[in-house]
Amino acid sequence: MNSPERMRFLLYPISLIYRFNCLLINLLYRWRFFKPKKSPLPVISIGNISFGGSEKTPLAKHILSALLKTSYKPALVARGYRGKWERSGGMLSNGRIISGSWQESGDEPFMIARSITEAGIFIGKDRLSGCRKAKEFGFDIVVLDDAFQYHPLEKDINILMYDPKEKIILRETRSSIGRSHAILIKKNGDKQIKSSLQNKFPQIQSYSYSVVNKGLYSIFTKQLLPPAELDNKTVLLFSGIARPQRFKTSLKKLGINPVKFLKFPDHHPYPPKSIKKIKKNYLSFQADIIITTEKDMIKLTSIKELEPLPLYYLKIDLKIENTFYTWLWSRLDKKGDKNLNGTV
Secondary structure (H helix, E strand, O other): OOHHHHHHHHHHHHHHHHHHHHHHHHHHHHOOOOOOEOOOOOEEEEEEOEOOOOOHHHHHHHHHHHHHOOOOOEEEEEOOOOOOHHHHOEEEEEOOOEOOOHHHHOHHHHHHHHHOOOOEEEEOOOHHHHHHHHHHOOOOEEEEOOOOOOOOEOOOEEEEEEOOOOOOOEOOOHHHHHHOOEEEEEOOOOOHHHHHHHHHOOOOEEEEEEEEEEEEEEOOOOOEOOHHHHOOOOEEEEEOOOOHHHHHHHHHOOOOOOOEEEEOOOOOOOOHHHHHHHHHHHHHOOOOEEEEEHHHHOOOOOOHHHOOOOEEEEEEEEEEOOHHHHHHHHHHOOOOOOOOOOOO
16 A cells, blocks of 8 residues: 555544535524624635645635736735644735734735735635625625635635545535536546536536646746756655645656655644755765745745755646636626637
8 A cells, every 4th residue: 555545544534534524514504503604805715625635725826816807906815724823813915014923823825915915815714804804904805715614604606626536535425516606627638527517417507727837936036947947856845734735746847857856734834854854865866856836935944054056946827717716707797808819
């Protein structure tokens, strides 16, 4: 049994408990024991039914960028998992100035704030409070990140990201797909999946998406590494994400076969001990290039010890079926930029 299979085996009992808990919560809201509250702003929710690693953060960036090309002034409202503001709440960006750190906001909201500078970024478990603060600061629409299982707040548009390859480690059963308004299905070579979901959930719109590699960028200079410079190079990888194997697979498509892959836990903060481990492996394997993820990158830019190293991150984007944005604008009852074509 290889490492990914072993991890799936260990996580399966946890996923069953999580599914039961979600089922119970779903029933309590369906039977009106609890009632979701209405946001003062329109809400677009992004989520999934698997555990991590399904490109929710790239989709949030994609939608925020698309909204900024229309007449909307969007804000992201996120839990800020493992950030200092997760419980207390906080504003990371007012659409002009970033006023917090990744330690306060959590790594994923901070990554979005650095990429989409005109969007507001509001943090905290209480998403309604975040929506209210967004309105106070002049924003007129909200994108909720990782909120498919978040029921206390009403959602005007509920978008589910679905990876057909994930069949075991799920937060919820596939029947929960019925709560969404649209499904974004990751392309994996199985052309029957989309048709099957359309037949099972005819009331839900379904669209395809794929992950696109945008290249390797220096963490400290932001310069793009020409692909030719990877030829015959010894490469060291490391990451602290939920699905490290996907990161490795993405690099393999670029012809990169690492001499070593260091895997840290998801949302890893990279304390001195971890930095020492990275440097030790870099020297031991006499690596020419070190590569990590964009999510990890934002936690490393202030670490002086790493500046002399040839450290790069893989930048990714999504390619989404063109008609997805046509549907989204129609749901919002506003016309989007005709030149968007699902690409931002």
